[in-house]
Amino acid sequence: MRITPRSELQSRIEKLQNLMQQQGLDAVLMLQNADLFYFTGTIQQGILYVPASGEPLYLVRKDLDRARMECGLKEILPFKSPKDLPGILSDFGYPTPKSAGMELDVLPVALFQRLQKVLDGCAISDASSLIRMVRSVKSRYEIEIMKDAALQVDRVYKRAREVIRVGMTDLELAAELEFCARKQGHQGITRMRGFNSELFYGHIFSGADSAAPAFLDAPLGGIGVNPSIGQGASYKTIKAHEPITVDFAGAFDGYLVDQTRILCIGGLSDQLTRAYEDMVKIQDRLKATARPGVAWGDLYEDCYALACELGYKEHFMGSADAQVSFIGHGIGVEIDEFPFIARGFKDQVLEENMTFAFEPKAVFPGLGAVGIENTFWVGADGLKHITFSDQDLVVL
Amino acid sequence: MRITPRSELQSRIEKLQNLMQQQGLDAVLMLQNADLFYFTGTIQQGILYVPASGEPLYLVRKDLDRARMECGLKEILPFKSPKDLPGILSDFGYPTPKSAGMELDVLPVALFQRLQKVLDGCAISDASSLIRMVRSVKSRYEIEIMKDAALQVDRVYKRAREVIRVGMTDLELAAELEFCARKQGHQGITRMRGFNSELFYGHIFSGADSAAPAFLDAPLGGIGVNPSIGQGASYKTIKAHEPITVDFAGAFDGYLVDQTRILCIGGLSDQLTRAYEDMVKIQDRLKATARPGVAWGDLYEDCYALACELGYKEHFMGSADAQVSFIGHGIGVEIDEFPFIARGFKDQVLEENMTFAFEPKAVFPGLGAVGIENTFWVGADGLKHITFSDQDLVVL
Numbered sequence: 001m002r003i004t005p006r007s008e009l010q011s012r013i014e015k016l017q018n019l020m021q022q023q024g025l026d027a028v029l030m031l032q033n034a035d036l037f038y039f040t041g042t043i044q045q046g047i048l049y050v051p052a053s054g055e056p057l058y059l060v061r062k063d064l065d066r067a068r069m070e071c072g073l074k075e076i077l078p079f080k081s082p083k084d085l086p087g088i089l090s091d092f093g094y095p096t097p098k099s100a101g102m103e104l105d106v107l108p109v110a111l112f113q114r115l116q117k118v119l120d121g122c123a124i125s126d127a128s129s130l131i132r133m134v135r136s137v138k139s140r141y142e143i144e145i146m147k148d149a150a151l152q153v154d155r156v157y158k159r160a161r162e163v164i165r166v167g168m169t170d171l172e173l174a175a176e177l178e179f180c181a182r183k184q185g186h187q188g189i190t191r192m193r194g195f196n197s198e199l200f201y202g203h204i205f206s207g208a209d210s211a212a213p214a215f216l217d218a219p220l221g222g223i224g225v226n227p228s229i230g231q232g233a234s235y236k237t238i239k240a241h242e243p244i245t246v247d248f249a250g251a252f253d254g255y256l257v258d259q260t261r262i263l264c265i266g267g268l269s270d271q272l273t274r275a276y277e278d279m280v281k282i283q284d285r286l287k288a289t290a291r292p293g294v295a296w297g298d299l300y301e302d303c304y305a306l307a308c309e310l311g312y313k314e315h316f317m318g319s320a321d322a323q324v325s326f327i328g329h330g331i332g333v334e335i336d337e338f339p340f341i342a343r344g345f346k347d348q349v350l351e352e353n354m355t356f357a358f359e360p361k362a363v364f365p366g367l368g369a370v371g372i373e374n375t376f377w378v379g380a381d382g383l384k385h386i387t388f389s390d391q392d393l394v395v396l
Numbered sequence: 397m398r399i400t401p402r403s404e405l406q407s408r409i410e411k412l413q414n415l416m417q418q419q420g421l422d423a424v425l426m427l428q429n430a431d432l433f434y435f436t437g438t439i440q441q442g443i444l445y446v447p448a449s450g451e452p453l454y455l456v457r458k459d460l461d462r463a464r465m466e467c468g469l470k471e472i473l474p475f476k477s478p479k480d481l482p483g484i485l486s487d488f489g490y491p492t493p494k495s496a497g498m499e500l501d502v503l504p505v506a507l508f509q510r511l512q513k514v515l516d517g518c519a520i521s522d523a524s525s526l527i528r529m530v531r532s533v534k535s536r537y538e539i540e541i542m543k544d545a546a547l548q549v550d551r552v553y554k555r556a557r558e559v560i561r562v563g564m565t566d567l568e569l570a571a572e573l574e575f576c577a578r579k580q581g582h583q584g585i586t587r588m589r590g591f592n593s594e595l596f597y598g599h600i601f602s603g604a605d606s607a608a609p610a611f612l613d614a615p616l617g618g619i620g621v622n623p624s625i626g627q628g629a630s631y632k633t634i635k636a637h638e639p640i641t642v643d644f645a646g647a648f649d650g651y652l653v654d655q656t657r658i659l660c661i662g663g664l665s666d667q668l669t670r671a672y673e674d675m676v677k678i679q680d681r682l683k684a685t686a687r688p689g690v691a692w693g694d695l696y697e698d699c700y701a702l703a704c705e706l707g708y709k710e711h712f713m714g715s716a717d718a719q720v721s722f723i724g725h726g727i728g729v730e731i732d733e734f735p736f737i738a739r740g741f742k743d744q745v746l747e748e749n750m751t752f753a754f755e756p757k758a759v760f761p762g763l764g765a766v767g768i769e770n771t772f773w774v775g776a777d778g779l780k781h782i783t784f785s786d787q788d789l790v791v792l
Contacts, residue, residue, distance in 0.1 A: 110524075
């Protein structure tokens with residue numbers, strides 16, 4: 001178990017303050033668990049108040065002792081309600097902010113309205129892009145944690161090779177793999193930022209089920225064990241000669257990685273085998289082109305064009321009427337971070353030490369889906385693997 | 397796997413419309429997964445538009461085919477963006493609402509602001525209490541599903557008796573029990589409504605760890621596997637003569653139940669054994685008094701008074717400086733539903749077929765926690781058990 005070092009927290013806060021100064025923000029207030037963990041090292045209930053310069057204040061309602069144990073920031077203060085905020089700021093000689101940024105992409109309206117009253121006269125804007133830009137570029141410390149999470153998914157992948165058999169249900173396979181990950185220290189709770197976005201270990205499914213359209217913004221969805229979930233493993237039994245997707249999110253010490261491999265019993269049809277190899281080619285194209293300075297959207301367009309050239313226009317990243325317009329997503333504390341390797345995004349470029357998952361997938365309704373996914377970090381001279389399991393199509 | 401029957405959906409919508417008419421609301425718009433599942437039977441991306449009278453419209457962005465398969469409502473319509481809403485309403489002969497309710501307790505600000513623009517000139521208020529009141533009273537159909545979830549937690553409890561041994565870690569125990577539940581069809585994803593509230597199967601911990609204060613609004617929290625999670629099982633090893641908490645949320649076909657039992661190896665101290673028995677006495681008091689018409693807050697005060705009388709003023713529902721002011725919480729599609737058996741709430745009364753979990757717990761810093769939790773439904777003549785595992789302190 002790691003406690004985030006103070007030097008990490010300081011450097012993260014500094015980066016945020018630099019962006020705040022560029023944007024003319026007097027303060028940023030953060031309340032959401034993922035952001036709190038990133039900037040404080042813990043997720044105790046409260047508000048992190050970051051001024052444009054000077055020490056941040058972590059105002060903690062519950063639990064103050066835990067905050068003091070887990071958080072390396074200097075100023076950790078008890079507070080009971082947002083109403084205490086102006087008094088605390090003035091005790092610190094901080095003026096009431098005239099312009100403040102908040103996490104408007106995740107803060108619920110009712111909570112926001114209570115905070116707004118307290119910050120009377122302050123212009124409040126959405127700081128989520130600033131926060132997400134800071135979080136998108138990882139430190140060596142963070143990349144090392146993600147490598148630990150990659151060990152977890154490698155074990156899961158190896159376990160899949162051991163346990164898959166004809167007649168077991170997708171759910172039984174999922175249960176085995178989740179059990180394997182949990183025993184390796186998988187933290188269970190995994191985070192997505194998007195509203196209504198929910199994630200549980202990942203997606204384990206086989207054959208036609210892997211091609212079922214679903215509510216989520218993902219190339220594959222699955223049926224799930226019931227309509228309240230609507231994604232992931234179902235009670236379908238595994239048969240020979242159909243693709244089995246093991247798309248698994250490792251989660252260790254607060255960080256995620258995402259890896260997909262395809263397994264099968266007794267081989268796949270030529271069509272699916274070729275499609276798998278073609279998805280690996282698209283990953284190879286990415287590796288040949290992705291480096292600092294390249295626009296997220298250009299990487300997308302280039303890989304998408306290759307997918308079309310290879311004959312997957314109607315199958316790439318979903319089936320014809322349910323295709324998604326991305327191939328990769330930033331990953332770290334949440335699974336939907338910056339950068340997005342997606343349509344548009346012509347102005348945002350890769351930076352050194354960004355981390356993202358790339359998942360070219362081809363979907364064939366009635367037959368299933370194939371593809372590959374790895375998590376990478378952006379080195380000065382190109383992509384480096386964080387997830388590293390064997391990349392061949394596994395034939396059992 | 398159940399598909400919610402059309403008659404269920406119709407009766408739920410009708411109850412909401414009755415409340416809307418009482419409050420003078422022209423429309424309620426719902427977007428959040430738990431509410432969507434409850435009122436549509438599925439969670440496809442989109443907006444459920446409920447007029448004060450007439451057919452509700454389920455506007456679906458993704459995936460329309462899944463919505464048509466899983467949702468028993470009559471009007472399921474494709475839409476691309478909230479901007480389409482006025483046009484769709486006018487096609488249906490529905491006027492643009494002058495007053496609308498939305499889920500302001502869970503809707504993020506940025507999304508709300510986009511919706512607000514589309515409903516230009518409409519007064520928007522928080523409909524979350526209305527929605528939660530409708531959801532708090534269950535049908536026979538819902539209670540039967542919760543009984544299935546109770547079978548799941550009973551198997552988990554029995555599995556705990558089989559696998560607990562000196563020297564295993566809390567995390568290993570959690571992994572075994574989660575595996576057991578998942579194989580029984582546990583849906584994995586479980587829902588809490590509160591901002592930043594996160595839940596993963598439940599809380600498995602032993603000895604002093606069960607008395608660790610934590611960020612969450614719960615009597616027990618635990619250490620967790622890392623500070624990004626801050627709750628639940630940790631790497632602590634289980635010893636003889638310490639209480640082991642198995643607080644587990646069963647989750648089946650969209651519904652949750654919550655049950656806690658205490659196990660130990662070789663017996664507990666007299667102090668902890670007596671405390672366990674006293675917590676059962678507090679549950680007995682609840683069973684003797686809870687019935688339709690009794691105020692939520694009165695049940696709380698009565699049970700709290702008994703806890704103090706029995707000597708637990710400093711230990712009840714948390715240790716001295718981290719006590720929570722509730723003993724029970726409604727449960728169903730989410731684990732933090734109405735009713736709250738909590739301080740205050742003098743005006744809200746139990747109604748027949750409400751369901752809630754009641755969890756009197758005593759916390760002793762350095763030693764651990766003991767207590768019991770069951771999920772009940774409110775019958776005409778008093779409480780009925782949904783969870784049913786043997787209630788004795790388990791000595792292995």
